[in-house]
Amino acid sequence: MEKYCLSVDIGASSGRLVAGNMEAKRLNLHEVHRFENKLIEKNGHFCWDIESLFNEIKAGIHKCKEMDIVPTSIGIDTWAVDFVLLDEDDQLLTDAVAYRDPRTDGIMEEVTEIFMKERLYLETGIQFQKFNTIYQLYALKKQNPEVLKQAKTFLMIPDYLHFLLTGEKANEYTNATTTQLINAFTKNWDKEIMDTLGLDVEMFQAVHMPKTVLGPLKEEQAAEFGFNMAVILPATHDTGSAVLAVPQPEDTVYISSGTWSLIGVENDFPICVTKALDYNFTNEGGMDGQFRFLKNIMGLWMIQEVKRNYGDRYSFAELVELSKAANGTGPVVNVDDPRFLKPEHMVHEIQAYCRETGQQVPEQPGEIAKCVFESLAVSYQKAICEIEDIFEKKFSTINVIGGGSQNELLNQLIAEKTKKEVFAGPVEATAIGNLVAQLIAVGEIADLKTARSIVKESFEVKKFVHAIAEKERS
Known part of the structure; x- marks a missing residue:
């Protein structure tokens, strides 16, 4: 049975x-x-x-x-x-x-x-x-x-x-x-x-x-x-479970991408130093004594609210396509500004921020979506630079997990901004990590290392490469 x-x-x-x-x-x-x-x-x-x-x-x-x-x-x-x-x-x-x-x-x-x-x-x-x-x-x-x-x-x-x-x-x-x-x-x-x-x-x-x-x-x-x-x-x-589904955590920065974006690395001990405090990183507990050294960044909540503000006229996929069609480089907002946590109207809040900071104000749905995706990629790049500064080393790859890993436009933007290889998937990372803990407990999987090799073989992971690397390879 x-x-x-x-x-x-x-x-x-x-x-x-x-x-x-x-x-x-x-x-x-x-x-x-x-x-x-x-x-x-x-x-x-x-x-x-x-x-x-x-x-x-x-x-x-x-x-x-x-x-x-x-x-x-x-x-x-x-x-x-x-x-x-x-x-x-x-x-x-x-x-x-x-x-x-x-x-x-x-x-x-x-x-x-x-x-x-x-x-x-x-x-x-x-x-x-x-x-x-x-x-x-x-x-x-x-x-x-x-x-x-x-x-x-x-x-x-x-x-x-x-x-x-x-x-x-x-x-x-x-x-x-x-x-x-x-x-x-x-x-x-x-x-x-x-x-x-x-x-x-x-x-x-x-x-x-x-x-x-x-x-x-x-x-x-x-x-x-x-x-x-x-x-x-x-x-x-949920992030604790999601990170268990990162297929290969060594030398990798993970981004658990959903309503929030949790970006960080696994570590064997907490890092409670002044620089980590100044950058506002957290040391959340993980399974088997690990710590998730990460930063909590505003995530797809912003585009979820944008979708709602437009009366759900556009699907998330349609907002991505409209974003691709928007001309030029859009304005960038600080996604971690508290004004975006629970605004009365996300679209109006984004426009107000751009107006106040002297940037071109996005008007059309595609321009608003482009602003959100560009801003998220910029915030990820900044957080990764801070991680590398704290650890005094470079990380070669990024693994985006969770529902947000399906957003191929954002994945490519992350690759372009960070100049790193981006691996996207598995999509159902949190459910997988939840199951992993149970399957280990009931003896169906030996340990977390074994579980991660099973995840790697069981689920699709897509690769995104920035333009410079693509050019060097060709």
Whole structure:
């Protein structure tokens, strides 16, 4: 009987359940269910519809039976930093407020006055972003202190979804590192930071590593589905899972390309030096003791919003074609400017930025799209130069993974801007990485090195070369 594992991968705009099994030393993927994910307005905040997400997970599990797939295990990954709090009866005290909500405006500056910025970085190694969990919790402490006082359990989004399946509470390591509350060296909660900020240490759960078997489904869940399975923790931070699918990480900079662009390298230890702080790089935890030394850059969120602003008249593929047809070199915006995080109207915000910086203002959809793609490529080039400066070495290749790796125009722009070879794929990197952790845990794959060689043989990867290299070869 074939052994299937089930990956639940939920991003900021959509989710998917993908079953995976090994056959003839190749990993096969079977898409089971896809669904939309979007922000909702609730109680004055932008939130995730956590109940709907769990219902979609259950719908996907039911579909497995229709496909004659009985998974041995299941694991869930999502985006980072967001969380819920539970009361003493394990009921939700908070909505799943989203990182794009403005409740953290100005909070990071307040926190770094209480706990010195340089020391916070030395302890955690985490990039300073206004929506990090530490600032969300401090905002809650300021704005709703009574809620925080009642809280008995802190769970990040995938932790909570795992809890609904099993009744077991745990904080998975890779996602927990994004809170800016995990000590980079002990790999556990930093109680000194929590005490200094007045956060209750007791509500945080034991930190568990990827590949941990959390437990079986609750009896009522197993009865509903007609079978039981193990819940195994993947790298529950989606980027943590995605990076596991980089076929050949040596001497390679990866770009996990989706709503966000995560650009970095794998490393054996955290780099908490002044230069890394100045460049605002992060040291997020990975599987098997690795660290993802990376920078979080605004990603395809911008083009997603542009598409929405045009009333979804154009598909993403059509926006790419319109961009190609736009004349000349377009203007460039700083994609990491906070004004692009959650603007009222992305197209108008891009135009305003160009106007304010004395650049030609893009008017047509193709010109706007061209501006976004050019700006992303420029930001990637800058981040790669910073990585090379910190490591004092040159990296020869870039591996773009995730949904954004399908954008061949952007891949070529990256090759041109960086003068490096760009490899694009696999597309379903996060689901693959999620499955890899489970398959190792159940003994179907020996280790991560073996898994990466399997990924290399199992999925298509396209190569993009910059014009200079192409000219030299011909």
